[in-house]
Amino acid sequence: MPLYYDDDQTMLAETASQFMGEEGSIKNQLRHWRDRNCKDGFGHGLWKQFAEMGFTGMLVDEDDGGLGMGQVEANIVLEEIGRNLTPSPFLSSSVLAATALKHGSNDVKGRWLPDLIAGEMVYAVAVDEGRKHRPERIACKAERSGNGFRLSGKKDFVVYGASSEMIVVAARTSGSDSDTDGVTLFAVPQDAAGMSHDSVRLVDSSMASHITFDGVELDGDAVIGEVDGGRDVLNAMLMAGRVGSAAEGVGVARGAMDMTVDYLKQRKQFGKVIGEFQALQHRASHLYSEVEIARAVTIKAAQLLDAGSEKADLMASVAKAKVAKVAGLAVREGVQMHGGIGMTDEYDIGLYMKRDRALQEFLGDQYYHAGRVAELSGY
Amino acid sequence: MPLYYDDDQTMLAETASQFMGEEGSIKNQLRHWRDRNCKDGFGHGLWKQFAEMGFTGMLVDEDDGGLGMGQVEANIVLEEIGRNLTPSPFLSSSVLAATALKHGSNDVKGRWLPDLIAGEMVYAVAVDEGRKHRPERIACKAERSGNGFRLSGKKDFVVYGASSEMIVVAARTSGSDSDTDGVTLFAVPQDAAGMSHDSVRLVDSSMASHITFDGVELDGDAVIGEVDGGRDVLNAMLMAGRVGSAAEGVGVARGAMDMTVDYLKQRKQFGKVIGEFQALQHRASHLYSEVEIARAVTIKAAQLLDAGSEKADLMASVAKAKVAKVAGLAVREGVQMHGGIGMTDEYDIGLYMKRDRALQEFLGDQYYHAGRVAELSGY
Amino acid sequence: MSDSDLEAFRAETRAWLDAHCPPEMREPVRDEDDIYWGGRNASFKNDAQKAWFEACRDKGYTVPAWPKDYGGAGLTPAQAKVLREEMSRIGARPPLSSFGIWMLGPALLHFGTEGQKQRFLNEIARGEIRWCQGYSEPGSGSDLVSLQTFGEDKGDHWVVNGQKIWTSYADKADWIFCLVRTDKANKYQGITFMLYDMASEGVSTKPILLISGNSPFCETFFDDVSVPKSYGEDVPAYVGEVNRGWDVAKYLLGHEREMISGADGGDRTSAIGAALTRANGEIDPVLRAELAQFDVDALAYSAMGEKFLDEIKVGKAHPAQPNMMKYAGTELNKRRHELIMAAGGSHALEWESEDTGGGKPSRNWLRTKANSIEGGTSEVMLNVISKRILDLPGA
């Protein structure tokens, strides 16, 4: 498959670009909700519009009422989300949770998918335990209890957790913390007794929860996939999420770069447009080169994922690590080249820096994924 | 102690600079011997002159016929060696071996020091076993045999080994490879039966040996320091060698930088002296900044070493790692900014790149020492 | 001064500090209001702050190295160093912070008339007048000399119109030292370094919200502000000569960079790997390697800082070296905070939580991004090194 968009994908990209540039713009969404100190951190109205656009269920199989599209298509939407810093539960709900739910029973799907597709509900995923992403270890426990399970433990960095009607929780049903087997995924409803959120605002104005499960009783039908066999589902979900967040990161990098290159053409100092200074030109050109590369590997990773390739896991980590490096460079160069006004809240470039930071951390930072590239390569 | 040279040190620096710039110049030494394919890789005549200048024995105690100077002074000479790429056994003989011999008995000192000080003999050190510097592990074995020892094993990267009248060998007299204790240092004379050199030319035109010890019989008085207690002597020797090679590296970096900045002021392209191009200016200024820092920490490490500070070990690794990074940057920028002619053997800048590479590797590269900084810092 | 005299001074200083520095003033500064800035509207947080300030003021220790005539204690450099060391030993807070002490004072000591020194330096030393600095303008950041704020000559006064940006604490300051164009035809020799009251009619300020949150910075607007040319005999309303304010500004910029490059050494140059590992638990191996690489650079830079200060003391440092220190130090500090964020993981992302002291890690991280912009951008520093140290053509 060639590494550029086909006609349908090109059309989707145009649609997504126009929609996000208007409805999802920084002014209309990020600043709007942030300045109102919105407890959700995103707009439910926009989420309904996502549904109307067909975005919410794009990864859901057609048999289940979705569009049956692939990661490449989801990434197209995510790149536009990144460019516009659009706060939205799309990544958590329509990429991560939706990928997990693919592996659920018909009952599970029937319970959760229609409301997702309709934009009526928002879902979150709870994987991390602690400050860093280390999904190899799952300590959160789900013990058999009657016909169901009893969930105990803590999860961190559950993005939009408190606003979500359902949370996909990775828990341990057998074995010890670092075992590959013995992990099970659960769809935990918002109103489950014994679940409490400590919801905090993050640097990018999104909201995330520390969740405590204090003996939460779950029905057997909360299980997604097989009991003790959830590692594969978890991996599939993480892969989709990593490639998806790489795409969003590419959007952040491009948004920051475009804004900065524009600024270089306008701002005058020393009697010149600052874009005439060769030192800045070379840095901008280096950045351009890096952003192109990051974008290429992200498309590649999405294609491999859609093709079910064995290399998808490696390339997902490559993409996540590369994008993190490059988006970090883009926002740092962006703020520096904007000079003083880049430090002000009034200008948007700082918002890119904030979003990039949160996105870098989500599902593993560049260091985690570079380490993973080494491990998967056998060294 | 302030981090600049006192009057005596300033005078020494001037003397060394003048001497090395004339007698030790690239033309008179490195190219001279290299182009004649000299099997030693350095000039014995210059070594005699080093003795006349008082360099050979500068670290040797006055009681033992030396000048009783410190690492700061040795570093002053080494920085000039670096600037002029002067091939010389000074680092191996007068810094490493001389530091080891400080810990020797009067017999050992009496046997080896006078000829070193007189510039009559050249000494080498044999520490590495394998491609990388890992002195934590010593596998080369010295077993008790009669009144002495019987040495078996292999050593690599013994710089100027084949031209040396004596080689300081770190061997294991008890315990297993990674033990701290059980190491002993030996002064092995050139004519020891069963020692064979595979001498190879390195990228910088210096010579180094792979040495095989095939049951080499050594007298008991070949031991430097205490049997089984050689780790401290080894560490002292390595510390002096690391700080010394950092100083030489600073010289290499400065030499490459100065040559490059000069070139930027001469070479014209696009109707301008290329030093007018801001992108090159900024890179040159960044390099200047890094070289200054590398030089500062090298002086600091030498002072700490001379003061017997506990921090000397850490700062020796900091200096070695920092200088390796910076000198690497200096020679890479040097060749790139020289453009095509920088690639030709006719120009000296490539010689700096070659020397830097060999020096980087000697006694641990930047990666080894950065790792050591982490370990010594407790993480 | 002999060593024994100095030791006597040290003993005396210790005794004085013992007697006059209250225990509360030996605690680290935690909040903005732990810092006393003085000024017409100043108020003390508590009695200890007041007592400490007044003791120092009366002793001349708000500006220990200034002459006694101007409110200082007239200490020699060596004595001043002893005082700093002794204050640092007990963790004593500065009794008074002010741009008057850091910026205007040095300019007046160098360029001021006797009348200006008598009046303004004493006011500064006694914490009576709080000053702010009017340099940058929206269109004149790195290219400061292109500034447009204009003072029209009306004989005995100027009428100033224009806008300044990045005036720290302009909303709290009493007076401003301000670069104003007084000759439009002459770029460099057409700027006057004016001093005037922020309470003058036509002055207004607006705080600037930074990406890291609230800030001391303001935009300051001048709308037909009338500035008299003199405040009395030998007290002109400008430093140096009319139209020669750029000399004063350059002097102060150099001074500022020297201060920045020397300041905060301890904090920004220390190794961080061990502390971050302790604070955050296990560290991924690639991040550990990055921390190790950073620690190498940070420890090396700290040696450079030491060398720089040693050389400054004896006049051995290249006069443009502060630019190199500022460049390297601020770039390092930015990297440091990137790593603090990485090691802190999702915890460090929190913006308002109690657990992070209201988002300290992320706000500090964002704040460091200004390090390489304020006081001369990294790009300007590199230009200066190219020109003044490497002597590259056209730099």
Added chain:
Amino acid sequence: MSDSDLEAFRAETRAWLDAHCPPEMREPVRDEDDIYWGGRNASFKNDAQKAWFEACRDKGYTVPAWPKDYGGAGLTPAQAKVLREEMSRIGARPPLSSFGIWMLGPALLHFGTEGQKQRFLNEIARGEIRWCQGYSEPGSGSDLVSLQTFGEDKGDHWVVNGQKIWTSYADKADWIFCLVRTDKANKYQGITFMLYDMASEGVSTKPILLISGNSPFCETFFDDVSVPKSYGEDVPAYVGEVNRGWDVAKYLLGHEREMISGADGGDRTSAIGAALTRANGEIDPVLRAELAQFDVDALAYSAMGEKFLDEIKVGKAHPAQPNMMKYAGTELNKRRHELIMAAGGSHALEWESEDTGGGKPSRNWLRTKANSIEGGTSEVMLNVISKRILDLPGA
């Protein structure tokens, strides 16, 4: 052409290769003399090399995509791709290497007269004439257009004087395509793209020793070399028009960068951490982290390479994108060899030992330093990106 036609062509090609490509010619190229360059003084290393070359020559497969009239096989792009794939599948060596094929041929196909094509392209395709390239001069590297080699107009011929540098294999080439100034008053429109015999009186060459050792590069000197303006009817001694050689040169530079940026993808973009760890044993943890970081960049770049080639095929690539690929690819390759040296430790330092194949690691490492200089420096690439892609002013 339909897919089934293409599959038929593939089957046919396999059969032809089976029949004509000797087993020896399916081994990787090991030495310089494994490469056949053709030319007046060419000799074959062995019978297999000769047989393979002649079979290809007769089939038009030395230049498969060139028209049959000019010595090619007239393959469509799709067919040419099938041939490349099938040759690559069996590891077939190129039957003929030459700057005529890579550089002059494309220029003539684009700018040449019919007479030039008939003569020169056929000579190239048949390996009869070996060409070299005369572009750079000692004073004109990145700023190629400042070249000084001058051809004085003598009516029916020019008299050429000057010096070229970096002429690969000039000492072995039969003819040169050479940029010569023919109008001193006009910088860009004063250069002619001349073709002439290296056996002409007044041409001399001197090999250049590189830091990595011997090299194919020469300095080439022209001392009153007489170059006729025409070699017969419709065969001018220059490509394009007189004084318009810069257009041809620019076209070829773009072509060269595209070639460089696409070439060697496999080698320079592959991950290296695993191989280096296997080859050298244990790796220090900080070096491992560097290898991991490199592998991330290399694998990402290889995706970019794939994307770039995909886009080139359908005309979607930005015309200046080869500059970006060249920049990123060569910088990456330099870093790659730094890491190979680091992982190889003291072993990789050896310059002449048998164990290292005569210093392969260090010589290759040094050779890569030219990657970001030859064919346009990294600095020039960044300038081009600034101007043509980012549209920055004054770039």
